[in-house]
Amino acid sequence: MPHDDPFEHTGMSPSGHPYRPDQDGPLTRFQAMEIAIRELLIEKGVTTEAEIAAAIAYMDTRSPAGGARVVARAWTDPEFRARLLADGSAAVLEMGFPIEALKLIVVENTPRLHNVVVCTLCSCYPRNLLGLPPDWYKQRAYRSRVVREPRRVLAEFGLTLPEGIQVRVHDSTADQRYIVLPMRPEGTEGWSEEDLAALVTRDCMIGVAVPRRPQ
């Protein structure tokens, strides 16, 4: 059936990103390689279709909404915040987020310090809390420049920091991942965790943006 696909692969996706023609154009050599590897692994009993489908379903459950819940909890529960800063891996495991790298380090923004995360070597990212990284995180320009001229890079993202605020850049590795705990916006006293979490975007937790209270 040609039209049973639930998605129209044109225009903007439900998450507001343009579709790329990955699956709509002619079959590429690397797509054929993926299919071939998958089938060989199934035929040889290394994995099953169900196992692959489950891995993708799990991947789809992880998104910045997870990290936002952690941040909102840290803003409203000082004891949790203390545990989160002391041992990020253990604290997020409390909330049901499995540990995927050896160590998760939570870096806290303050009125005098702003943190930003990169992986200069590759694409290491706190996937358990944010899902898969955006393209720009994996590309040369961000990886090269954010460690050299972070203020200029942040300004390109629309975040201009006063000179009085120190900027600290954290370089991730396969074994050590970082996530930023942003500052809670003023004027949000008494807000529910759910409403607070809605202010926390992915970019806030990478450190290229800060949460803002809706005007």
Place this chain on the structure above:
Amino acid sequence: MSGIDKSWHDMGGEAAGPIERTEHDYALWEKRVDALYTIASGKGIFTVDALRRVLEEMGPEAFETMSYYERWVEAINRNLIAAGVYSPAELATKMAEVEARGDEYAAASLDRSDG
């Protein structure tokens, strides 16, 4: 960073142009590549370090000319062959079979488990 002997993939501090804030929703084939890595590494067939070793050996040209998951599927492939899971000949035969099924991904991949 001139004068420091480092590998091409160690990009921190290099000169580079403006950040292109591109992003896209990952396609099914890309998620499957990611899943193949997760499953193979989870079963101890190869490690994240082995994946990265191949990605780094592929060099800067691959970085510029191939997409992220194109590089990944190639690196996964080389690791699976190195681990003896299948041979290059088996892969070639299977790829020819896949390509003969159709000109588009959905037709070629059968998609038995995805409705």
